[in-house]
Amino acid sequence: MNLAEVIGTIWATKKDPNMEGLKMQLIQPITTKHKKTGEPLIAVDTVGAGSGEIVFYVTAYEAVIPLQNQPALVDASIVGIVDRIEDTA
């Protein structure tokens, strides 16, 4: 899993029916030192993260799991909001 900051939202009325009702957040991947790394991406949010919060997210196949009643057309999903990072490096 990787860290990201929630930086926005995306709207799409014309989309695959299986995506109806899913909240999509725009997230900026960050390092453990809170530096940006790479471009923002769109992730489904199932934990209720708000703008500015630090989250961790999964990509690829696992991203479909939180959305159990609907086979989801997603490849990125926020799965937790970070309380604290202990980086001893």
Add this chain to the structure above:
Amino acid sequence: MNLAEVIGTIWATKKDPNMEGLKMQLIQPITTKHKKTGEPLIAVDTVGAGSGEIVFYVTAYEAVIPLQNQPALVDASIVGIVDRIEDTA
């Protein structure tokens, strides 16, 4: 999911039988600031996106999901057309 602009189409008469009838679009990945990022790729289009439209697409396993009656030989699929992006970063 990532953002892209639909920039073209691709034709192939000789292809795997499972791909018959699928519309393939050429898409250019873009950032939230509408800058190109990386090379164009070929994605199956199940939402009817037109040339010049901003879409978001999935890659990898999930890309097979929209094509339920046929196990699809695709690894990228357009799943929505973007109405609006709110980027507070």
Add this chain to the structure above:
Amino acid sequence: MNLAEVIGTIWATKKDPNMEGLKMQLIQPITTKHKKTGEPLIAVDTVGAGSGEIVFYVTAYEAVIPLQNQPALVDASIVGIVDRIEDTA
């Protein structure tokens, strides 16, 4: 899916039994402008592409699908031969 040019072949007599009989092609990924991008890779060919032809291929999980009678140990597969690309970008 991505574009590639078929540039060669690979032989291996000692291999996993499930790969017996599969034709492996060496392909060079290219852009829509026919420029090389990245290193050549090995893909299973199920559409009969010949050396010099422009093809599109899938990577990752989907690559197992064309080989239905045998669970395939492949992660890249040629799925079509390109007739024409319309790139309006």
Add this chain to the structure above:
Amino acid sequence: MNLAEVIGTIWATKKDPNMEGLKMQLIQPITTKHKKTGEPLIAVDTVGAGSGEIVFYVTAYEAVIPLQNQPALVDASIVGIVDRIEDTA
């Protein structure tokens, strides 16, 4: 699989229910020469690795396998602690 050093831990009280009870470690990918390569990432630890230990980890789909009673929302998992590397290159 790739090598990494365990460099920290991450806490998250608000997360997907399926992640309850999973230990998440912060790991720094390293080369066989113990040089850092890329950014730290978050991996589920099912082998009891401690801070400073060299581990190898899987990414993507396979990462869900160690967590059999719960479909896991993870895309990286520590699967072994390295005793010795013999690099003849």
Add this chain to the structure above:
Amino acid sequence: MNLAEVIGTIWATKKDPNMEGLKMQLIQPITTKHKKTGEPLIAVDTVGAGSGEIVFYVTAYEAVIPLQNQPALVDASIVGIVDRIEDTA
């Protein structure tokens, strides 16, 4: 699939039970011109490749397939030893 040279071995006594008995090789990805490309990685070897041999390997989901009696925690697997490469590029 990609090419690699077997360059070493890795030992780990403390690992996930499903990995018991699997031989892990350290492999260096190479181009068709036998140049190193990227960092070495750890792959399960099911074809009996020896140090110095040129092999091709799969990554991601397919890597679990050779290990049929045990759901494998691996994301890279050697699936063949290369006899000859014909690169006409």
